[in-house]
Amino acid sequence: MALRDRLRRLVQKPGSADLAPLRDVVGEAGEREPRVRALSDAELTAAANALRLPAATGRRPDGDSKPDAPAKPDAPAKPDAPAKPDAPAKKGAADVDLAEVCALGREAARRTLGERPYDVQLVGTLALLRGQVAEMATGEGKTLAGAIAAAGYALRGRRVHVMSVNDYLARRDAEWMGPLYDLLGVSVGWVGQTSTPDERRAAYAADVTYAPVSEIGFDLLRDRLATSVDDRVLPEPEVALIDEADSVLVDEAMVPLVLAGAVDTAGADPSYADLVRRLRPGRDYGTDVEARNVQLTSAGAREVERSLGGIDLYAADNLAVLTAVNVALHAEVLLQRDVDYIVRDGAVKLISESRGRVALLQRWPDGLQAAVEAKEALDASPSGEILDSVTVQELIGRYPVRCGMTGTAMAVAGQLREFYDLDVTVVPPNKPCVRDDRPDRLYATSADKEVAVVEEIAAAHGDGRPVLVGTGDVAESERLARRLVRAGFEPVVLNAKNDAEEAAIIARAGAPGAITVSTQIAGRGTDIRLGGPPAEKTPGTAPLDDPAAGTHDEVVEAGGLLVIGTGRYHSSRLDDQLRGRSGRQGDPGASVFFTSLQDDLVTRYAPDEEYKGASGDDGLIDAKPAHWIVGHAQRVAEGVDLELHRNTWRYNHLIGLQRAEMLAERDAVLRGDAADRLMAEKTPARHAELVEVAGADDVARAARQLLLFHLDRRWSDHLAFLTDVREGIHLRSLARGLDPLIEFNSEAVPAGRRLLPDARAAAVAAFENLKTSEDGTLDLAGAGLQRPSATWTYLVHDNPFGSLDERTLRGVISLFKGRRV
Incomplete structure (x- = not known):
């Protein structure tokens, strides 16, 4: 095993990083534990503050951000001087005593949360502190490991954004870990969908800020359209620590975040x-x-x-x-x-x-x-016009230091390295996983499969064993639940229709005889504890007086949680996430997937593959060629998703470069006198005339507002133009026999070159025609500076069916x- 690991590291295989240097640091932290435990709370806080370094180079004294300069798409900003995988930490980590960070963090967690982090949790913390993605199994304490890592970055003088997938997790984790941060002398805040601008500004001013990745993206978009420096809320990006990293960096990478402005548009006829x-x-x-x-x-x-x-x-x-x-x-x-x-x-x-x-x-x-x-x-x-947009990949690429944690990173380790320059460190569980992952049971038809699923659930329920069933969608979850009710069972359904009840339902899914039918929603999130809720109240769990509490041994004797999948998902990661709900922290458990040759995965991604062999009386198929068809379909689906990701990156590559140039110009205008100098140079007589009437300060402000407006107007028009180009590019590329991307770039490049000159020319023309009132006030409203009366944010689910022109052509x-x- 050791020889194989060395060979994997030699060829830089994903997940092959040597954990020995990290274990050495954890061992040193353990040696310091008696000394640290003897400290009073005040002494512990003082010891943590003694580690604190000055703010990261480049941060402004007022906490304001530097000009927004996104990383180039073809050269994403690398974590600060990445080291070889075997190095104990990246350059810059040695400036803080990492063993002391671990020792103080462990003791702070013990005192404030009642949890002493395991050694493997601290290994995960160190992996995050060296700018990697830590793969830690379900129930291994990623939230706590991430909090200690975030505190470690804060003590190194870096502001940390802990990115989650929704408001609930951002607030829960910030409040849950709040006492830990407080004892370490680190400030923490959180941002949610309903946070006001002042609340956002205050939260981002903290050392550590928890927020959904979408809210950070929306704040970035709003800041890009700010007409005053004081209106901005986001500080300079420094460290992004991403929870559920594979979901955010891979699954969400193809979903652009959009800021739209109101226009008069009608719905569909x-x-x-x-x-x-x-x-x-x-x-x-x-x-x-x-x-x-x-x-x-x-x-x-x-x-x-x-x-x-x-x-x-x-x-x-x-x-x-x-x-x-x-x-x-x-x-x-x-x-x-x-x-x-x-x-x-x-x-x-x-x-x-x-x-x-x-x-x-x-x-x-x-x-x-x-x-x-x-x-x-x-x-x-x-509906409205798009004022600006940003992809998750571009958003994350702005951060010089990136790291993350998840239970299923290895399946997408290649993509994390390709798109984000991130390596994966696989952290072993505290206790060996003893879950029994059974071979798939393949059936000829969907009907045969559903009969077998119900029989399997009935058998487990008869033993008093809790069962979690993962289905493909809302419709299937409800159909299976109805079938179970007809069979005399009382399943609990969890899907997108009642996702607000997720935490409570999942907390009870480990109770004896519980039957929980869910979609992928149960694939990650709140832990399923055998026997029901924990003895102590933990954020996101059920009430303390739950009758299922204290039945852990009963469920263990029954074999633990049985996870049943009613079909393979389009990604093996989702399969693994579902499996991972069982067998946490060395608990017993089992998982099995029921599939059929009529599953949507097979009919969609392997339509030409045909099995002509026999099946049993119950429709069960044991033949390897039939099982190969299901695996082949899943591999094709994963390949399609990867190509979609690459395609999204390719089309946004040039747009990202053009946006960076536009933002650099905008920032110079917003922060300085570039607009006033432009007007004085291009129309000196009118500039002098207006200064004499309204004063130099008012003229400079007017020039700034005019140029900002026309920069924003041109960028919005440019995005609309590029959308039209991409929609129609397939027809032209087919006619010319060229690559659609080449055709797209051939039109986008010259249009991008005209952006700044056109915006400046429009602003100068508006300045020349600027009117003044009798009291000398400049009439900016009369100059056409009418921004949208309302703006809103949303995410665009990229059209999965191709462009309209492409579909029309096929028609x-x-x-x-x-x-x-």
């Missing part, structure tokens, strides 16, 4: 939703094998043309109608209620494919979003093929 609802599958439209595209057949096109009064659907002047019909057809056929979205409180709520939860603030591109709302007969949600090809036949 409901008549198109009614029209496509009447079309019949097979005759009027067909889908591809992956169910990612749908096209009208020639018969369907004729039916649409007849319904719309005999128009020629493919005439040039009916392109808008064709697009509307196509989008309505996609909403009707490819987006399924209770699978891709739910309807709650009169609104469409998207479901995160990777987490099974409602994707807060997330929406499809406006046309598709409106079409789904029309399909469900709902009022149209606000045209399909139509003419049908007519030729």
Whole structure:
């Protein structure tokens, strides 16, 4: 084993970092434990403050940020001087006594939280402090390890943003770990969706700030449009410590965060939703094998043309109608209620494919979003022009130091290194995992599979064993629950419809005989403790008087928690996350996945693979070739997701460079006199005239506001232009036989070069025409400086079906093929 590990390190295989240097530091911390335990609280705080270094180089004395200069997409900012994997810490870590940080952090946790961190937790802490992703299994104490690491960074003079996936976790962890930070003399704050600008500013001023990654991104977007330095809330980015790192850095990397401004736009015409609802599958439209595209057949096109009064659907002047019909057809056929979205409180709520939860603030591109709302007969949600956007990858790339923690990093270790220059350190569990991961049970049909799942649940329930069932979507979870009720059981359902109850449901999922049917929502989050809630109240757990408490031994004797998957997910990581709910901290448990050759994963990603062998009377298939088909389908799905990630990066590469140039100009204008000097240079007579009337200070302020407005206006127009270019690029690239990305860049580059000159010229023209009132006040409103009356933030769920032009082209090809036949 040792030889194999050395060979893996030699070729820099992911997860091959040598833990010996980290264990040495932890051992030294253990030797100091008696001395540290003898300190009073005040002495412990003083000892921690004695380690504190001055603020990181470059931080302004007032805590304000330096000019926003995002890392180049092709050269992401590296953690401060990364060392070789075997080094005990990155350069810069040695300036703080890491053994002392661990010793003080362990004692602070013991006193304030009643938890003494295990040695392996401190190994995880040290991995974070050397700028890596620590893979720690479920129940191994990642939250505490991360808090000690965040305190260690703070004592090194660096401000830390601990990024989570939602408001609940940000607030819970900040409040839970608050006493620990307080004893170490480290300030902590948290930001949530409802935080006011003043609350955000105060939270970001703390040494450690917990916040959802989306809220940090939205604050960045708002800061980029600030017209006064005092309006900004975000400080200079220094350290990003990312919880559920694989989810944030991989799954969310393809979802742009958007700041939009209100414009007058109408929702989708409901008549198109009614029209496509009447079309019949097979005759009027067909889908591809992956169910990612749908096209009208020639018969369907004729039916649409007849319904719309005999128009020629493919005439040039009916392109808008064709697009509307196509989008309505996609909403009707490819987006399924209770699978891709739910309807709650009169609104469409998207479901995160990777987490099974409602994707807060997330929406499809406006046309598709409106079409789904029309399909469900709902009022149209606000729509508007995009003022700015940022991808999660670009957001994280701004931080010079990046690290993270998760239970499933190795499966995406290559992507973490490729896109973020992050290595993975695998931290062993405190106690060996004894969970029994059983081989998959493969069935010929979905019906056979569901019968077998219910039988397995019944057998485990009869033994008093708790069962957690992971399903693929909301619809399947509810269908299985109904089947269990008919069989005489009382399952508890957890899905996107009741995700607010997640913590309470999961806390009881380990009680004797409990049956919990869930979507991927149960794949990570609150621990499932055997027997029910813990004896002491912990944030996110059930009440202390829960009757299931104290039954741990009973569940252990029954074999621990049984996890059942009703099908493989599109990523093996999600499978592993579900398995990881069982067997925490050396507890007994088991996991098994039930799959079928009719599962969506197989029919979508391995449609050409066919098994012609036999199956048992119950539909069970033991043949290896059939099992290979399921694994092959999952590998294809993972490859598709990786290519989507790369494609998102490729298209945003150039946009990131152009944005950096624009932001550098904007920051110079916001902080200095660049605008005033521009006006004095380009229109000296008018500048002098206005100074004489209104005074130099007012003229400088007016010049600044004019140039900021036109910079923002040009950038918003540029984003809209690039969206149109990307939508239509496939038609042109096919005609010319070129790579779509090359075609995109050929139009985006010259447009980007015109951005700054055009903005300056527009601002100068507005300055020349600037009017003054009789009292000498400059009339900025009359100069057209009308920013949106309202702005809002959301996440764009990138259209999974390709561009509209690409789909329209496929539809045209399909139509003419049908007519030729």
